[in-house]
Amino acid sequence: RRKIIKKELKKDPYIEFLSKVKNNVDENKTLYMRWALGTVAVIVTVIFVSNNLQKSKDAAAESLGKALVTLANGDIDNATLQFEFVSDEYDNNESGTLAKYYLARVYFNEKDYLAAYSYLNEITDASFKLAQFPVSIYKMLAFIALEDGDQAAAMDYYEQAMAKSEIVQQEQSISLDLADVLLTKGDFGRSLELVEKVLEEATLRTPVHNRAEELIGRIQFAQSSR
DSSP, X not given: OHHHHHHHHHHOXXXXXXXXXXXXXXXXXXXXXXXXXXXXXXXXXHHHHHHHHHXXXXXXXXXXXXXXXXXXXXXXXXXXXXXHHHHHHTTXXXXXXXXXXHHHHHHHHTTOHHHHXXXXXXXXXXXXXXXXHHHHHHHHHHHHHHHTTOHHHHHHHHHHHHHHOOOHHHHHHHHHHHHHHHHHHTOHHHHXXXXXXXHHHSOTTSXXXXXXXXXXXXXXXXXXXX
């Protein structure tokens, strides 16, 4: 009976599998130990990097908040310096990107369009949680393009601003900006199409509706003068 049991144990697939695993572990103990230590090292590194990234994000957000408070208090020079610090120190996170946006706005408001364009150009493809930022970026770029006499670029920027807009009144306003450029270029058909769409959708006696009426008058006058 003992001999039969031993034979059965030897032929048992599960027992044979466990035996092979044990032999394999015994033979490759050093290799498996290295793999285990390597895995632990990777996990520790990931946790360390993740914690550092979170600390960096928190510090960046705090610095950006201070800069915004400084700007709100009207201290533009110091706010600019603070935005520049955040932009340089935290270039790869959201606060650094927002700092570049506010730097662009500061320079845009000061009519330093070259500096504004430099920062805007860096963040056109950035990801923002709020749609208002990309819309504002493309509107500023469109204005700068018009200042440079590049109507084609301005039209493209207005188109992108419209595509990003999530507010109806804002989209209507940008449509009228685009219609104005088209009117200047002599594309009366497309300009009229945009303005008529706004007139159909906008609430009466609102600034957007009033501007659309003014634009349609200019289009009709331009057409009659040809």
